[in-house]
Amino acid sequence: MLNDLENFYLNQPEPNKSCLLALREVILALDENIADAWKYRMPFFYYKNKMFCYLWIDKQTKEPYIGIAKGSEFTHPLLEQGGRSRIKILRIQPDQDLPINDIQVILREAMTFY
Template sequence: MTQNDAFYFNKQEPNKGCLLALRDIILKQDGNIAETTKYGMPCFCYKKKAFVYLWVDKNTKEPYILFVEGARLNHPELEAGKRSRMKILRVNPVIDIPAQKLASLLQRALDLYRKE
């Protein structure tokens, strides 16, 4: 089992299934996205540049997607918190992931990288 796989399979349900589904949705967005591990969390890179991370909030115990260039994205569900550059999108693991909305947001984020 790879370090990437271990992150997912060491989680309890419903987070495990949710995180695996998020992983699949992210990887399907573009053939240039590759998964690695940075800072102990799954990192998805677009052409070797960090694009999004997956993590579980230590307080709520719910998964979220961290958008590296979140400050450049305007979406009502993205939270900046105390971060100046990054924003997160919280994902409720017990309801269906809004796949179309998530794909649209991921594509908007990818467009920031494609234009560079």
């Protein structure tokens, strides 16, 4: 039987499904101290047991993004603050190659705040 976390990924339409599963692998491969969990009804990632980032789908564009918990602590041209107080997001185009280098650079920078 699948849990809520697995169901989230598997119930997404393509190309979001493949994109989100690839993002999950990229995030988990960054560091052995990163673990994923189901929290706030979304896939969340913890770094050293603290909230690190999450994956979600933008309601308007229907495209995925990575929400970075300590995003307000640093700047990067690809991060968007929007109306959020401490989280910044990195939008992902699901029908294009993942910007793996940018994702890794941004998430490694976020790790320095833990």
